[in-house]
Amino acid sequence: MSKYDDETTYAIGELAREFDITPRSIRFYEEQGLMSPSRTGQNRVYLNKDRVRLKLILRGKRLGFSLAEVKTLFDMYDTNPNSAIQLEAMLEMTEQKRAVLKQQLEDIQMLMTELDDVEARCREELAELKRGNIA
Amino acid sequence: MSKYDDETTYAIGELAREFDITPRSIRFYEEQGLMSPSRTGQNRVYLNKDRVRLKLILRGKRLGFSLAEVKTLFDMYDTNPNSAIQLEAMLEMTEQKRAVLKQQLEDIQMLMTELDDVEARCREELAELKRGNIA
DNA sequence: GTACAGGTTTACGTTAACGTTAATTACATT
DNA sequence: AATGTAATTAACGTTAACGTAAACCTGTAC
Structure with missing residues (x-):
């Protein structure tokens, strides 16, 4: 410094x-x-x-x-640094962003679960193909 | 159902x-x-x-x-997932997406922490203003 | 039978955040 | 002197994801 x-x-x-x-x-x-x-x-x-x-x-x-x-x-x-109005406006903006991020978190978790399903199905079908069970 | x-x-x-x-x-x-x-x-x-x-x-x-x-x-x-090649390609893609989502999860958690900090500082300063400590 | 609340296609307009030339300037090196 | 590198302004181009307006059909309500 x-x-x-x-x-x-x-x-x-x-x-x-x-x-x-x-x-x-x-x-x-x-x-x-x-x-x-x-x-x-x-x-x-x-x-x-x-x-x-x-x-x-x-x-x-x-x-x-x-x-x-x-x-x-x-x-x-x-x-107007450090004025109450400015600080409250900033709080409001961060609140909104927080809500968006929370929604995104939930979405990602759901999507990951779905990816698990897709992956599981893929692996199952692959296993069947290996066993020679090809329709 | x-x-x-x-x-x-x-x-x-x-x-x-x-x-x-x-x-x-x-x-x-x-x-x-x-x-x-x-x-x-x-x-x-x-x-x-x-x-x-x-x-x-x-x-x-x-x-x-x-x-x-x-x-x-x-x-x-x-x-139509009946070829092993297609299935494996799909698995690869889901793996990539999963990695991206994991990264996003971490990002969002970091951002939320930052928002916490910003918010905390704002509330502190607001409290000081209320106490009458206006420079 | 006419007004209205929905639906339709076609097509041009809009916004954000730059990208991409073009034409020019200036300093450094070969 | 020529070449290279980095800077400048001005201005048109781009992309995504719709908005918006025009001109039309169409079943139901009064």
């Missing part, structure tokens, strides 16, 4: 490689108002805070948030 | 209401080769097996499968 960590700069390509996305995606996030890196000349220069932002964007995506939703959260945080 | 259960028929609008989707969606699934209901005249008539299919489609969607992927699974399931 030395001073240097916060002053390290990244080119767009470096960040792209690090997070395994394309530069186009990063520019797109900026275009959508999710980041605003500084420049040297016309080239984008990313600081650690930008890198953190990007990490948050990608995490949001993994959580199933749309870029618009991520932006909403960012905007709320940027304009 | 009487005989009648299997002979109950549904109009497209009934199924749409039951599953809270539009008739357009159901027709689209048919267009993509995911269902093939019978007809009376030009009207679609859905039997219980069609209803089950629709249920499976929607579950697949909730799981993050594309309609194309769902169709692949259906096709495999529908394929």
